[in-house]
Amino acid sequence: MSAADDCEKCEELLQGFLDRELTEAEHELAELHLNGCDYCRRRYTFEASLRRYVKLTAAERMPPGLMAKLVQLRGTDPQAQS
Amino acid sequence: MSEPEPDSEARRIAGQARDRVRFEEEALELADQVYRVARRLVGSREEAEDLVQDTYARAFRSWRSYTPGTNMRAWLLRILTNLNIDRGRRVQRSPDMQPLEETDYYLANRVAESQGEQALEQEKVVESLSQDSIVNALSSLSHNFRDVVVLVDIGEFSYADAAQILDVPIGTVMSRLHRGRRQLKQRLAEEATA
Numbered sequence: 001m002s003a004a005d006d007c008e009k010c011e012e013l014l015q016g017f018l019d020r021e022l023t024e025a026e027h028e029l030a031e032l033h034l035n036g037c038d039y040c041r042r043r044y045t046f047e048a049s050l051r052r053y054v055k056l057t058a059a060e061r062m063p064p065g066l067m068a069k070l071v072q073l074r075g076t077d078p079q080a081q082s
Numbered sequence: 083m084s085e086p087e088p089d090s091e092a093r094r095i096a097g098q099a100r101d102r103v104r105f106e107e108e109a110l111e112l113a114d115q116v117y118r119v120a121r122r123l124v125g126s127r128e129e130a131e132d133l134v135q136d137t138y139a140r141a142f143r144s145w146r147s148y149t150p151g152t153n154m155r156a157w158l159l160r161i162l163t164n165l166n167i168d169r170g171r172r173v174q175r176s177p178d179m180q181p182l183e184e185t186d187y188y189l190a191n192r193v194a195e196s197q198g199e200q201a202l203e204q205e206k207v208v209e210s211l212s213q214d215s216i217v218n219a220l221s222s223l224s225h226n227f228r229d230v231v232v233l234v235d236i237g238e239f240s241y242a243d244a245a246q247i248l249d250v251p252i253g254t255v256m257s258r259l260h261r262g263r264r265q266l267k268q269r270l271a272e273e274a275t276a
Contacts, residue, residue, distance in 0.1 A: 014186045015260060019234065021241055042202040043190040049208045050189070051235060054266075057216045058236055062117040066131055070113055070138045074106045 006033050010040045018048055105145045109138065112155050119159060119237040122220055123166055123229065133169075137162040153243060160247045163229060186260075189267035189274060196275040211273055219269035227262030230255050235263075 013030040016022040022030065034041045116137065121130040140161050141148075148157050185191075190202055201207050223231060233244045234255075241259075245252040 011186050015256075015263070019241070019259075038199075042194070042199060043187045046190045046193065046202040046208070047186075049205050050267075053208045053211065054216055054220075055235060055238075057211075057213045058122055058220060059118050060121045060127075062114045062134075063127060063131060066117065066134065067110070067113060069131075069135055070110060073135070073139050073142050074110075075102075075142070 003037070007037060007040055010034065010037065011043075014044065014047060017044070018051060101150075102145055105148060105150075106142060108154055109141055109145075109158060112158060113138070115155060115237070116158050116162065119232055120162060120166075122217075122232045122236050123163070125221060133162060133166060136165050140165070155237075156239065156243045156247055159233065159237065159239075160249075163247055184264060184268060186264065188264065189271050192271045192275045207274070211270060215270060215273045219266050222269060223262050223265055227258050227265060230258040231262040231266065234259055 010030055010033045013022060013026055017027065017030045034044060113134065117130060117134050120133045120137075121127065124130050124133060137158060141158055148154065193207055194202055197207065220228065220231065229248055230244055233239045233247060234241070239247065241252050241255050245255045248255070
């Protein structure tokens with residue numbers, strides 16, 4: 001297998017690797033390649049920071065007041081005995 | 083046969099009430115996490131608030147169908163995504179027929195082209211993206227793609243949980259995630275390389 005084939009395989013594994021959804025064998029394959037390939041390693045690093053940043057940036061806390069409204073909905077089970 | 087305990091019915095009712103209260107408390111502890119996902123699935127804060135309230139109203143009514151010990155956050159999100167679809171959101175036809183755009187390295191390659199290979203290792207390149215552009219890029223994704231990207235990237239659900247929540251096969255989750263993230267990166271590329 002040539003280096004270019006390895007990079008292609010590595011790119012294929014990128015999503016599963018960062019989502020921790022690879023099998024052990026696939027994970028090892030990706031790591032083995034990443035250890036020797038600056039090109040892919042930089043892209044994995046970039047992708048990992050992009051995900052962290054998207055998660056951080058897109059997170060918006062619950063508006064104040066919503067919790068009180070949800071608490072009011074408690075005990076609305078029609079079968080609940082009073 | 084032993085005499086039926088006079089207060090066994092009362093005890094059963096009290097036990098149920100305790101289970102219900104426990105369920106409600108556990109569900110309320112997850113409200114902030116549920117809201118975060120809801121907020122990125124819909125266009126506005128008001129819609130997200132409505133959706134979360136409808137979700138909790140339904141959850142509190144049908145708490146008996148929740149199996150204790152299973153993933154309650156996934157159970158709540160399943161109610162929420164179903165309600166979101168019921169609210170008139172049309173399921174789009176065959177979104178997976180779109181050609182697969184570019185590559186997973188697309189955005190990284192564009193950044194490397196404009197700022198050099200070393201830039202990929204610097205956090206500040208990513209951090210130069212504005213909150214608005216990220217939020218806009220997310221909301222510009224088609225619903226099917228957005229659902230999986232938001233569940234996995236914002237909600238941190240596993241592929242299996244996302245598949246269960248959306249009631250689609252796991253392979254569908256993976257391919258929508260793939261395409262959704264590629265679209266997201268294409269939309270961010272302009273700003274990242276400006």
